[in-house]
Amino acid sequence: MSPAAPRLPALLEALGQRAPRGMVLGLDRVREALAALGDPHAGLAAVHVAGTNGKGSVCAMVESIAREAGLRTGLYTSPHLSRFAERIRIGGEMIGDAALEAALSAALERVPSPLTFFEALTVAAFVAFRDAGVDLAILEVGLGGRLDATNVIAAPLCTAITSIAFDHEALLGPTLADIAREKAGILKPGAPAVLGPLDPEADAAIEAAAQTVGAGPRVRVARAERGGRAGEIAVGRAGPRATRVAGPARSAIEVELGLRGAHQAENAGVACGVAWQLAGRWPELERALPAGLAAARWPGRLERLDAGGAQVLLDCAHNPHGAQALAAWLDEEGPGAARTSLVFGAMADKGWGEMLQMLAPRAQRxxxxxxxxxxxxxxxxxxxxxxxxxxxxxxxxxARAIEGAAPGGLVVVTGSIYLVGEVRSALLGIAPDPVVTL
Structure with missing residues (x-):
């Protein structure tokens, strides 16, 4: 903590004490708090991203592209891996102590009603972005979309929905259409929407919601080795490592993505779609696309770390859809089951059985x-x-997995974001803030 932020430890402790309230969906408390602070979110140029998986990666890519174009960026994501401050980033860096103290003080002490942990951090993010004078804020939905605290943004420049899969069914509904409708709650009148590859049931539900709200044009991402159809962004391979992205009436981009995994091609397509939508306001985004995609980083997503002579792969796959992407990467780039060890733990309310069925055959230990x-x-x-x-x-x-790792082997740590955060903090020597499952 810097000397300029003497109250930060007490504020972080007060923030953590709100975590046991859990996730309370709804927008009224957040709107009331923001109004008391002069509506720091009003007029904010923002991109709003929802999805079951991939939304954090897309946010990281869009933020990297925008910084490459010279924009001052704000990035709000959840959850954190090690530090609360990871959730609010200014110009690609974790928010500084003094700025975090000011933002948390506003969210915790100057609002009329107690906010939940996630609501308070959301309000703090808006305060921080206003105070920092960001050109563009990239906002990741915490849960769902319609009633998520981030959905107080009334007029985003662009929205995106990366994927729809089964997760949080108790809150979002039992069918893909139900889940899609909740995530489609971020669509706004006139705002263009970029959609990742979706199941037809989910796509139909989102299209119906878009028409009801009067959303702007929809652009969809699809796998295609060459060009796509009208209104599509085609993504495919351009070599052993390179990805090709071609949008409607746009020159194709070929780039080696900074984020690993074949599934990141679709996320790159969504990020390009968002950037293309914003290029009318900031033409320099077009030029920045290849370098921004190559430079994007997102910790804990197919992230390799050296540990005691062994390679450790951290991946935040926490549902079957994410496990499927990890399994595909292991099949293509892993050292083989005989030289792979799996450290697996998951939340009881996730599809851990299906996840483990996919991953277990790919690790001998x-x-x-x-x-x-x-x-x-x-x-x-x-x-x-x-x-x-x-x-x-x-x-x-x-430690056991590393000790027994075969030469050239890989230790895969996965199953829970919180597990990855705990292990990553230990391997990198980071003193973590408390785990908060929000």
């Missing part, structure tokens, strides 16, 4: 752990899905 946060999947239940060693403590499991 498996260690099961209990992540911090909400109730975790029982270790013995994980063993029933696939044989493995129940260790519980993630640090001990990673």
């Amino acid at each position: 498996r260690f099961y752990v209990t992540p911090q946060g909400r109730a975790a999947a029982p270790l013995e239940a994980l063993r029933e899905v696939a044989p493995g060693e129940p260790i519980g403590d993630p640090g001990a499991a990673v």
